[in-house]
Amino acid sequence: MGGTMQLVLGTNDGVWTVRDGAPERVGLAGKRVTHVASGGEVILAALPHDGLYMCAAEARRVWTGDARSCAIGPSGAFYVGVEPAVVHRSDDGGDTWRRFDAIDDLPTRSEWTFPPPPHEPHVLSIDFLPGEPEGLLAGIEVGGVIVSRDGGTSWGELNSGVYVDIHSVRPDPSQPGHLYAVTGAGFYASENGGTTWERRMEGVGNWYTIGMHIHPRHGGEILMVAGDSPPGVNGRAYFSKDGGRGWEELQDEGLLFGNGHAPVPLFANGDAWLGSNNGQLLRAADPRGRWSVVCEIGAAINALAGDGSPSSVMH
Numbered sequence: 332m333g334g335t336m337q338l339v340l341g342t343n344d345g346v347w348t349v350r351d352g353a354p355e356r357v358g359l360a361g362k363r364v365t366h367v368a369s370g371g372e373v374i375l376a377a378l379p380h381d382g383l384y385m386c387a388a389e390a391r392r393v394w395t396g397d398a399r400s401c402a403i404g405p406s407g408a409f410y411v412g413v414e415p416a417v418v419h420r421s422d423d424g425g426d427t428w429r430r431f432d433a434i435d436d437l438p439t440r441s442e443w444t445f446p447p448p449p450h451e452p453h454v455l456s457i458d459f460l461p462g463e464p465e466g467l468l469a470g471i472e473v474g475g476v477i478v479s480r481d482g483g484t485s486w487g488e489l490n491s492g493v494y495v496d497i498h499s500v501r502p503d504p505s506q507p508g509h510l511y512a513v514t515g516a517g518f519y520a521s522e523n524g525g526t527t528w529e530r531r532m533e534g535v536g537n538w539y540t541i542g543m544h545i546h547p548r549h550g551g552e553i554l555m556v557a558g559d560s561p562p563g564v565n566g567r568a569y570f571s572k573d574g575g576r577g578w579e580e581l582q583d584e585g586l587l588f589g590n591g592h593a594p595v596p597l598f599a600n601g602d603a604w605l606g607s608n609n610g611q612l613l614r615a616a617d618p619r620g621r622w623s624v625v626c627e628i629g630a631a632i633n634a635l636a637g638d639g640s641p642s643s644v645m646h
Contacts, residue, residue: 336350336599336600336637336638337349337350337369337637338350338597338599338604338612338635338636338637339367339368339369339374339635339636339637340354340367340606340612340628340632340634340635341364341365341366341367341376341377341632341633341634341635341636341643342363342364342610342628342630342631342632342633343363343364343630343631343633344356344360344361344362344628344629344630345357345358345359345360345361345362345364345630346358346359346364346367346374346376346384346386346390347628348374349612349625349626352625352626353626354612354626354627354628357374357386357390358376358384358386358389358390359376359378359384359386359390362378362381363378363379363633364376364377364378364633364634365377365378365379365399365633365634365643365645365646366398366399366400366401366633366634366641366643366645367401367634367635367636367641367643368401368402368403368636368641369403369636369637369641370403370407371407372387373385373387373403373407374386374387374636375401375402375403375409375411376390376401377398377399377400377401377411377412378398379397379398379399379414380397381395381397381398382394382395382396382398383398383401383409383411383425385409385424385425391425393409393421393424393425393426394411394419394421394425394428396413397413397414397453398411398412398413399412399413399414399453399454399455399646400412400453400454400455400456400457400643401457401641402457402458402459402640402641404420404459405459405464406422406464408420408421408422409421409424409425410457410467411428412453412454412455412456412457412469413453413454414445414451414452414453414454415451415452415453416434416443416451416452416453416454416471416474417430417431417432417434417435417454418430418431418434418454418457418467418469418483419431420483429483431479431483431484431486433479433483433484433485433486434477434486437477437486437487437488438488439474439475439488439490440474442474443471443473443474444473444474445472445473446473452471452472452473452474453471453472453646454469454470454471455470455471455472455497455498455499455643455646456468456469456470456497456498456499456500456501456643457469458500458501458502458640459502460478460480460502460507461502461503461504461507462507463480465479465480465481465482466478466479466480467479467480467482467483468500468501468502468510469500470497470498470499470500470512471495471497472496472497472498472646473495473496473497473515474495474497475488475489475490475493475495475497476488476489476490476493476495476497476500476510476512476525477489478525489510489521489524489525489526489528490528491526491527491528492519492527492528492529492530493512493514493519493521493528494514494515494516494517494519494530495514496514496515496516497512497513497514498512498513498514498515498540498541498542498644498646499512499513499542499543499642499643500512501543501544501545501640502545503545503550503551503574504545504547504548504550504639505546505547505548505549505550505551506550506551506574508521508522508523508524509521509522509550509551509574510524510525511543511545511553511574511575512528513540513541513542513543513555513557514540515539515540515561516530516538517530517531517532517535517538517540518530518531518532518535518540518543518555518575518578519531520574520575520576522574531574531575531576531578532578533576533577533578534569534577534578534579534580535555535557535569535578535580536557536567536580537557537558537559537565537567538557538559539557539558539559539560539561539563540555540556540557541556541557541558541562541563541566541593541644542555542556542563542593542594542595542596542642542643542644543555543556543596543642544596544597544598544639544640544642545598545639545640546598547598547638547639550574551571551572551573551574552570552571552572552598553570553571553574553575554568554569554570554596554597554598554603554605554618555568555569555570555571555575555578555596556568556569556593556594556595556596556605556644557569557593558592558593562592562646563592563593563644564591564592564593565591566591566592566593566594566608567580567581567593568580568581568586568593568594568596568605568618569581570603570618570619579619581618581619581622583615583620583621583622585613585621585622585623585624586605586613586622591607591608591609592608592631592644593644594606594607594608594613594632594644595607595632595633595634595635595642595643595644596635596642597635597636597637597642598637598639599635599637599638599639600637600638601616602614602615602616603615603616603617603618604635604637605622606632606633606634606635607631607632608631608632609631610627610628610629610630610631610632611624611626611627611628611632612624612625612626612627612628612632613625633645
């Protein structure tokens with residue numbers, strides 16, 4: 332691994348860090364962590380039906396409940412996305428929290444759902460709009476894309492043309508106004524800030540897109556994973572250089588996931604990364620080239636975080 336950048340891994344056996352290829356567990360041993368976020372020396376970990384934890388010298392629960400996603404904002408604020416679907420924010424390191432009640436009043440909120448009982452929707456991704464200090468973007472499974480431009484005080488919906496079973500929605504850091512979403516019916520892109528969306532699946536062999544990550548410096552470069560059916564079985568990885576207009580399936584012999592769950596994609600430190608359900612962390616300088624195993628954790632990897640947006644393939 333170039334330099335000394337640290338990757339954070341959320342796994343079925345707690346939170347791990349990897350620096351210079353060496354894995355180290357930093358907390359929550361034996362617990363299933365489905366989302367992580369990294370900011371400076373702070374790591375957040377979301378655990379469904381448990382809560383949000385801050386991992387520093389030790390793991391400390393800072394929010395109790397059904398945590399499904401997390402993020403650390405540009406100002407250092409903590410965010411947790413939960414079930415039933417709403418977002419909370421803390422500006423004091425998790426001591427106190429503000430619930431974004433305006434989400435309850437969105438026009439389609441009464442229609443949000445989830446197939447299995449208790450049919451409650453949840454927030455699966457939280458991100459921040461480039462160039463907008465108060466811009467928040469969140470994805471709801473199943474409910475769509477929601478946005479706030481005033482730090483969470485008010486919210487709107489961005490669902491014209493997108494399939495509202497949102498697994499993750501992210502902005503392109505290098506192309507303001509470009510948003511991408513992976514859903515239960517494929518990959519969608521918007522080039523007008525979410526006003527309208529277009530489905531882009533040319534070259535993708537399976538329809539259940541479950542995870543993606545966008546290169547932080549190369550606009551339009553996306554690493555995406557998809558499965559044949561929920562929750563992401565028979566996972567395959569794809570790469571696009573043009574915002575999803577065309578996709579190339581990654582065929583390197585190092586990417587043998589079998590019938591397992593789709594891996595977690597990430598761009599960090601100039602490289603592409605995949606975390607697999609068999610516990611392997613893989614790296615490639617070019618996603619279309621040779622992939623190599625950096626280390627093996629010994630537990631399924633569900634989420635990754637580095638020097639940009641976090642990434643997860645868990646519901």
